[in-house]
Amino acid sequence: MIKSVFRTAMMALALTGIAAGAQAQGKPLRIEVTEGVIEPMPFAVPTFVAESSGSQRIASEMTSVIVSDLVGSGLFREVPPSAYISNISNFNAPVQFSDWRAINAQALVTGSADVTSDGRLVVKFRLFDVFAQSEMGEGLQFVASADSWRRMAHKVADAVYSRLTGETGYFDSRVVYIAEEGPKNARLKRLAIMDYDGANVKYLTGSDNIVLAPRFSPNARDVIYTSYERGVPKVFILNVDTLQRRALDEQPGMTFAPRYSPDGNRVVMSLAENGNTDIYMMDLASGQKTRLTSAPSIETAPSFSPDGSQIVFESDRGGGQQIYVMSANGGGEPRRISNGQGRYGTPVWSPRGDMIAFTKMSGGRFHIGVMRADGSQERLLTASFLDEGPTWAPNGRVLMFFRETAGANGAPSLYSVDITGRNLQRVRTPTFGSDPAWSRLLN
């Protein structure tokens, strides 16, 4: 309910009547995501101006979320408020650029928050290039119900990120994952959903049955996953809002490793029959299942290319576990793309289409890595006892995965890392966490 109100209420409006600042001279303020970012760009976000006494807390908390998003990306460094020479107490007053230049804040974000009497939150913000003494893009205004303040903060941060990097952001997004509790030999698992930064955790199932590897539908309203609630592992679909769930089909057999097609109309998954695991496609409207592979080897962990034309998957048809690409119709001979030493699994295609992330097992260690879609330019980003199951941020610049520690008390946690291998960060969750899957940017 809140969500649908939010959807209709969420608007991005260009503010009118903004004082036109000087145009940026020379190169616009820009940080390159693709190049090795050695020095994060310093920025300041003075606490958003509370336009009413009731909006003070939200203004301050929104500011913290925006700072946390930008710093968390690894591309930006906050100039702390303790260094400020002046502050912003009026959203519409002209900015004293010299005060911000003096503390070397290259980018300045100003904003205001106002909670109206009917419980709506009006957020405005502007982004300034301090050294060019100019505004970057137009100021924006968001309106939504006040309990959506976190999402509005993420939207502000996305806009800032996007203007400063030229890439779309990834902060207004969610992650579905498996919340784990209990000892290693009697682990309890629940399906859980949260904001990308670990806030607003909500549990979607109980822990009566093993649940595994959830994936979002393209619109992020449904989650497809594997559950043991029928005894054997079977693919289920669950609606995130109503929590209603159903088995994908009623046929016997063990099914797992499901993923949606980019248009949301089909599901690709594995089915194990007589000990042999192959890949099948199901058309969701008709329930028709098509077999895409038929080899005596293991074929699993399929993932669509973003244009829907190809499927990347893992197979041990050549002896060891390796990554292959095939046409989404299943025709033709799959082409092996992983080439290094070791075993490769859990391939997942970047939303930009350019890269494939994977888990690599080599020399008793696990790695998260990326390669071009043709298998070239493999790069390993992490290494540990057990790093597994990467998932892409909506903009294809960051990966989330889980890391399990070794030993009798070993347990998994969620981590993120950017695709250059920098900025490895733990994503805090209330319990152990595994099998994360990132949504697209929310609307």
Added chain:
Amino acid sequence: MIYKKLVIAAALSLTLAACDNNADGYGAGGAGGLGAGGSQVYDENSIGYFNQTVGDRVWFAVDQSNLSQEAIAILDKQADWLLQRPQYSILVEGHADEQGTREYNLALGARRAASVQNYLVSRGLSDARVKTITYGKERPIEICSDEACWSKNRRAVTVVAGGFGA
């Protein structure tokens, strides 16, 4: 008399455990949990006897599903026991150690379970009496992170169900 009742109670609890979806049938202690040191004597028609004396599980090499000579010897005993007791059906659970990715280990567990199923059927057990399930790396018995534990976790467990004995 009292002794016999105890045995029945033990068999009953085992059967209930076998119905548990989370089962590795017999829990972290394995078959030894109830009959450690052979102090417990089971009726030879009981599930406890199967677990304890016949042997309810076989083990696999890393990333393998083929049966070793040792595994075949255990499965031969399982087949003999089951062929003489048609009242029982079985669920073969396939498991993997933690050294692998989740989906692959599910597929590997399915292979291991099928490997046992196929062997038992080849020994004359009716298809209809054997079901399989894979748990991948979801239900380790041993929890350390070295080969001593991993070798015990790479297993297929024959869980007997479907009756309390004659």
